Amino acid sequence: MSETPTVDAEVRPEAEDQSETFDRMMREVSDLLERHDMAGLVDYVQELHSADIADLIEQLHSDERATFIAATRGILDAEVFIHLDEIVRDEVLEYLRPEELAAVVSELDTDDAVYLIEDMDEADQREVLAAVTPEDRAALEEGLGYGEDTAGRLMQRDLISVPEFWTIGQTIDYLRETDDLPDEFYEIFVVDPRHRPIGSVPLNRAMRSKRPVRISEIMEAEPRIIPVDMDQEEVAYIFKQYRLTSAPVVDATGRLIGVITVDDVVEIIEEEAGEDILRLAGVADDDLFDTVLSTTRTRFTWLLVNLGTAVLASIVIGLFDATMEQVIALAVLMPIVASMGGNAGTQTLTVTVRAIATRDLTSANALRLLNKEFLISLINGVLFAVLVGLVAWAWFGVPLLGGVIALAMIINMVIAGISGMLVPMALDRLNIDPAIASSVFVTTITDIVGFFAFLGLAALVLL
């Protein structure tokens, strides 16, 4: 190893991390836009990766975006639009003329093109479809015909398939002579005479085999087959579980009609996990780039539901106003019981929602896990009961008050543990996304149980 200064100097730029690189690009673009140096902008942008260009467009102000698109008209790679956040994309596509849009769509693979036009309103969609070639139109219409969030929308129609009796030599010659090959592919599919997939040959295996070797000798039989109407979450699960790079997609008769590759699945995995995080907090997807009014509206809905549950809790408190008037310490302490229950419930429900998403929670272990949650919440309930009981006693000098809050704490934390697990499981059974609705149910339960148990016990014991 010859560690010379020159080598080192060449390596150094890699040390800049991605955020720093991005900040640098952003400053450069902002500068060029400010100086109205459109030729410079075009030169600079042409050096960048389409994913980075998309990120830059997302970060621009709305008026800068218009200028940016006008300046880079015609030179932007079609891929840029695929990488854009949905809300920004809608805005940017408005700036393109129908024939420009058609050019973008024609440049893309089927799955990406469908992804681009699927959310357009019908008039715009028709305009684009009218402007592309008949073959592209047919492919797009077929793609749009598959249900949203299904394998059909994800798949790429271009693929390589060969019969099993071919040799490696024949296959290589075929690849070398055919012009109309997909841009990227990782394996060669093997089909029977009815065009049903019966195996696949990873490219590296094909490359290291000699010309006379038959495909049937080196193919991996029994490929994991994806039906065209399979839900995309299911597709993502199969890719993750079996570490697939690509998989064949078949129609209802079992014929090979497309291929899904891992890069599409990476996006879905991230999307789904991100969705769950936001949904647990009552936020719609794509919140960040949305307008103030639209964001306010979707968040309002969730807060309104929360207001309902908060008023419900207040009604429960109101039942005991006479009790509180006599022992004002109850009013001071009651949020502790509700808050601890809410947090314990949130812990359990989050673990449960996540376990449902990753399929670690099954009918085989549900009862065992429920039992575990019960034990955990009982132990923590008792521990915090002792702690809070002592605090309350010391604070207000009334031992019985400590006893009341301790008992209420145990009750509420056990209820929190059990409902934190049962609520998401029940919602999942009812085919409601547990990430969306669980936390409002669980915290309502822990608020009401918390206030009712504490104030109710106090009314019985202290008065």
Added chain:
Amino acid sequence: MSETPTVDAEVRPEAEDQSETFDRMMREVSDLLERHDMAGLVDYVQELHSADIADLIEQLHSDERATFIAATRGILDAEVFIHLDEIVRDEVLEYLRPEELAAVVSELDTDDAVYLIEDMDEADQREVLAAVTPEDRAALEEGLGYGEDTAGRLMQRDLISVPEFWTIGQTIDYLRETDDLPDEFYEIFVVDPRHRPIGSVPLNRAMRSKRPVRISEIMEAEPRIIPVDMDQEEVAYIFKQYRLTSAPVVDATGRLIGVITVDDVVEIIEEEAGEDILRLAGVADDDLFDTVLSTTRTRFTWLLVNLGTAVLASIVIGLFDATMEQVIALAVLMPIVASMGGNAGTQTLTVTVRAIATRDLTSANALRLLNKEFLISLINGVLFAVLVGLVAWAWFGVPLLGGVIALAMIINMVIAGISGMLVPMALDRLNIDPAIASSVFVTTITDIVGFFAFLGLAALVLL
């Protein structure tokens, strides 16, 4: 398309979804274990994919696991252990003798083998290292030498690299004649005389090129290079951003020493997103398969922090006990103000945490987004102020009480919006994971501000 019944019958089994397939496998394995049919179990398990076997082991009771491992001793694919959840894996590896463990480790690729032994205690690790071949030992020790969560731990050392002056023909001959090739590879790396990566040739492009074509003619220059000490989150970001299938890893002198493939990255993407979900709720990773006591302990810590903040809020309430004694309606209504603030704050902080993770929040747009959050919380604050003010007035017949709660609501929701954004950003600056600590800070702020604003204003205005 000839839709005959036979074709249909062959396709039907695909219609069973993955959860149903898994439930069926689980019943089969439980049955075999119950009937002590170990020969049947071995036969059945050998038909299954290693990822499914791992899931089955996770679902078994602890005593069933011991039986399962004893029965399948020696026939389990080494990959099974890689797919296992960490806590279950530790348990299962205890059942293996050192030489069995060494056999498992030798069977795996470097990155997987390092992953398997990195969490073992030192004595076990030494035992395994002593039992493998010297070459394997050297590779493992090198792997363990890289920092945890870095590219070095993820990379596979086996790769294909060729000089740029080779032809496709030479490359293919080299692949056909070399026995010691990696199991899977997606591209051929091109290196300079100092073994630094200067390009790559995707396999599909190599396959469709004729024998005399030079590598330099078809290679993609300027590959995305991963330094060996790069953090895995950064690696995952680069793979996602540029839709990579594999990428070269270099040491400090820029020499090509390994390759990272997309399947490793898929796991990291899922892991990181899953971690954030759990951390936002105050749960440690791997909670599901952990023991009751260990889970109770980690959740206890978080609940203890929460108890501290709840007591803090109670102290604030306690400052106004005289006020509440005179107007008990305050005690009834005060949780509404705190709860609405907490929820609004959680919405904002979740969006912020997510945007930091996906790198959509940058220094370029931070101020703009803060301004947006301020507007959103102001609008929603005013809307809910009117709503809650009217409810309070109607409920207790005191217009001034409505005014007080309305004003407190606006204050608390605006504070919620601003702190929901500033707290995670500040934590990120301090290199603290915003997913872990944000929500406790933000809800403490909204509780204290909520109670203080409402009760304080009431003390000023109503008495």
